[in-house]
Amino acid sequence: MKKFFISITVIFLTIGIFSTTSIVKADDEVSQLFKDFIDECFNDRDNVTVYLGSKDVTDDFFNKYYNxxxxxxxxxxxxAIEFFNYDITHEIDTLIPSTKASTTRSKTFKSYETKTVNGNKKEWTTMLYCKFTYNSSTGNITSISNPPTKCRFW
Known part of the structure; x- marks a missing residue:
């Protein structure tokens, strides 16, 4: 099991980074980018983590903002996300059909960031993705995809 956790750490060192950006005037309504992200989070609360600094405030966040x-x-x-500087991450863990001897999974971590400068709100999502296969019996990783690093801004 220890090998499995060490292997997972190695996986995240090979993660591809994908970013999408959007610019919204500070006094306008929220962007579609934010709507989509916050909908994902509230509809899949068990796979969302919210930090305020180094403190996990996930339950407090959802209790406070659900209404x-x-x-x-x-x-x-x-x-509130911008003012308090909440760090929100949505984790998507996908089991991919494979042989009985091995298990293939993909993990995506999606995060939303925002910053207002000179009255213009700039926001983006960052996605970290990794796909790996491991032996279900031993926990040893047998393959890891090595996606290229891509960043998109517009």
Whole structure:
């Protein structure tokens, strides 16, 4: 099992980085980028982690902002994320059909960031992706995809 956890660490060293950006005026409604991300988070709460500095505040975040989300008050949530500098990550873990001797999974970590400069809000999502195959019995990784690093800004 220890080998498996060490191997997982190696996996994340081979992660590809994908970014998407959007610019929104600070006084406008939220962007589609934010809507999509926050919808993913509230619809898959078990796979979301929210940090405030180094403290995990996931449950507090969802308890505090659930009513706002239910009422469609996305701008207030968006402003709070920027003001308090919440670090929100949505983890997507996918089991990929493979042989009985091995298991293949992919992991995607999607994060939302925002910053306002000179009245212009700049926001982006960052996606870290990795696909790996391991022996289910031993936990040894048998292959890891090595995706290229890509960054897209517009």
């Amino acid at each position: 706002m989300y239910s009422k469609g008050e996305l701008l207030a949530i968006n402003n």
